[in-house]
Amino acid sequence: xxxxxxxLPRTMVDQVxxxxxxxxxxxxxxxxxxKDGLPTxxxxxxxxxxxxxxxxxxxxxxxxxxxxxxxxDEEPWVVYHSHTATEAYPSRxxxxxxxxxxxxxxxxxSTRADEDEVRAFTITAGVVTEVGLQQT
Amino acid sequence: MAIEVRIPTILRTYTGGEKAVEAKGDTLQGLIDDxxxxxxxxxxxxxxxxxxxxxFVNVYVNDEDVRFLGSLETPLxxxxxxxxxxxxxxx
Numbered sequence: 001x002x003x004x005x006x007x008l009p010r011t012m013v014d015q016v017x018x019x020x021x022x023x024x025x026x027x028x029x030x031x032x033x034x035k036d037g038l039p040t041x042x043x044x045x046x047x048x049x050x051x052x053x054x055x056x057x058x059x060x061x062x063x064x065x066x067x068x069x070x071x072x073d074e075e076p077w078v079v080y081h082s083h084t085a086t087e088a089y090p091s092r093x094x095x096x097x098x099x100x101x102x103x104x105x106x107x108x109x110s111t112r113a114d115e116d117e118v119r120a121f122t123i124t125a126g127v128v129t130e131v132g133l134q135q136t
Numbered sequence: 137m138a139i140e141v142r143i144p145t146i147l148r149t150y151t152g153g154e155k156a157v158e159a160k161g162d163t164l165q166g167l168i169d170d171x172x173x174x175x176x177x178x179x180x181x182x183x184x185x186x187x188x189x190x191x192f193v194n195v196y197v198n199d200e201d202v203r204f205l206g207s208l209e210t211p212l213x214x215x216x217x218x219x220x221x222x223x224x225x226x227x
């Protein structure tokens with residue numbers, strides 16, 4: 001497993017893209033969790049902001065999901081969300097929140113055009129690095 | 137008065153890797169002070185320099201977000217459970 005590549009089942013990426021299209025023009029958000037570095041489950045989260053320019057995990061839902069994954073000895077692996085009018089690249093707000101959110105990877109989708117745009121990143125101490133997205 | 141505090145992965149560096157620890161306090165503020173005396177530095181991740189709960193964390197008492205209960209003044213009693221999570225947001 002290389003930190004330079006995020007490997008995800010194609011079905012999970014398809015689910016993220018479908019979620020983004022469904023919630024457009026608002027941003028969608030969700031979590032992919034992993035066990036021993038292997039992605040295991042995807043949780044579509046409610047965007048408490050219901051906004052085209054931001055997202056926040058709904059507090060009560062996030063508690064239920066976190067307890068579920070923690071009890072299963074899984075770990076937060078990927079946080080995903082969509083940008084609905086801009087490119088699939090972390091915004092300044094994303095970078096600010098990344099320092100405390102605790103996800104190794106950020107997956108960004110853009111729904112601004114008809115064609116899907118999905119890209120993966122690590123954000124470490126404010127530095128954004130694009131990584132490959134390998135679909136299996 | 138021991139209260140179980142569940143710690144998220146990102147803060148387990150402060151608890152020696154423990155998922156849950158015990159602390160004491162009559163209020164959430166007191167509990168966090170006690171927690172910091174056992175796990176030095178964790179308070180700075182929960183409370184701002186101005187003394188407010190950090191917006192980058194969610195704290196729950198018995199599964200209720202303390203922002204809806206009374207924030208740091210939320211009273212605690214024996215047997216309560218406290219959960220700390222990173223808040224997740226972006227733009």
